């Protein structure tokens with residue numbers, strides 16, 4: 001049994017060994033097969049990868065090619081679109097042009113139709129007229145006579161009205177002159193300027209206007225304190241009376257209203273002189289040549305009136321000079337500024353025709369009212385070149401704006417030649433008060449000389465002696481104005497007054513001088529005025 005077991009165990013061992021060997025062999029074979037398989041698979045995978053990579057490469061280059069193609073295609077399409085767009089724009093423009101043409105054609109058509117309608121109606125009217133003319137001659141000639149008569153009546157009536165207008169204009173001129181003469185051929189207005197912001201109220205002179213609610217002719221000034229021999233202190237009440245007194249609130253427009261009739265006289269052929277007299281800073285320049293002063297206002301009024309007179313047959317021309325009398329020398333304020341105080345100008349009088357000319361003077365034709373502003377500006381600029389301070393020079397010289405007005409009536413053959421002189425006098429302060437020396441003294445002496453000559457001329461005119469001597473030659477200013485002072489000419493003097501107490505003494509002197517002028521009567525006017533001391 002044991003043997004059997006032993007044998008079986010041996011056999012089992014041998015079988016097991018045999019099996020182990022077989023298993024090892026099989027395992028080896030399998031492993032060899034697995035390795036073969038792996039190698040084969042690896043190769044296949046490599047092959048497959050290479051194949052895929054090559055396919056991918058092909059695909060990539062194909063896609064790049066496609067993209068390039070698409071890009072080219074896109075650019076082509078873009079170009080096509082641009083071309084189409086341009087084409088569209090051209091078409092639109094053409095369409096617009098066509099539309100406009102159609103519109104114009106329509107308008108032409110409308111005009112043509114209306115013309116044709118008018119022509120048709122004219123043709124109808126002409127036909128009717130032909131028929132009328134071809135019908136009864138008697139009726140026709142009666143109607144013609146009636147029309148003719150009506151026309152002649154209308155002509156005669158128009159002529160009569162025109163003639164009446166002309167007669168009335170001549171009468172108006174005559175009456176206007178008579179009114180002016182009755183008012184006095186020399187008039188004096190007094191104007192008190194307002195105090196300026198820089199002037200304290202405590203420094204002002206006490207002035208009253210007793211009849212300002214009435215006709216405004218008086219001014220009352222409380223004089224400086226005076227000590228009597230008994231030691232009492234008094235203040236004199238000075239009353240002056242003139243043709244008009246303008247208080248400080250009066251504007252240039254109101255002042256001009258009062259002088260506009262004199263401006264009218266210049267247009268009617270008279271010589272008119274308007275002076276501004278007063279000490280420095282009393283408002284002469286403001287009244288005369290500021291932007292709304294008498295000079296620009298006079299020029300504007302002359303333009304308007306001259307235009308109105310055109311339908312009555314009058315045509316006016318206006319020639320302006322602007323001169324300055326400085327140190328008894330005549331200067332052209334519209335000429336070359338470098339020639340101021342150097343160039344000599346002479347005053348020439350034509351005694352027969354009563355005309356004054358100045359040699360080598362600039363004459364400006366005022367063909368529009370705006371020209372006056374240019375003239376004033378140029379004159380001011382010229383003075384500034386000649387002096388460091390233009391206003392200082394203007395205080396020490398007389399300026400004369402001369403406007404020659406020549407009118408011709410082409411219907412009546414009348415002619416008028418008038419001159420308007422607007423004079424801004426130099427400051428009238430007295431020598432003793434100015435404390436001047438040297439050049440200033442010479443200036444002041446010259447100013448005083450011409451102002452007193454002016455007073456002498458007015459006073460000689462006032463004495464009214466036939467053929468009496470009038471001292472025009474005593475100063476350049478009076479000589480220049482010879483034909484505008486006296487005779488049938490009209491003179492207005494503005495006496496300008498400063499409201500300052502510091503100027504009171506000069507103010508009283510100015511007002512006394514103005515009163516003398518006011519008491520003078522020239523020509524046919526009769527008037528008396530007085531200085532009243534209360």
Ligand SMILES: Nc1ncnc2c1ncn2[C@@H]1O[C@H](COP(=O)(O)OP(=O)(O)OP(=O)(O)O)[C@@H](O)[C@H]1O
Nearest residue numbers: 193194279280281282283284285286287394395427
């Ligand atoms: N009616 C007025 N209303 C307002 N301001 C005025 C009036 N009159 C004068 N003034 C002012 O007073 C000042 C002095 O006036 P303006 O220069 O006209 O005096 P003037 O007498 O011409 O002096 P000058 O002799 O120096 O030329 C100026 O500033 C001016 O503007």
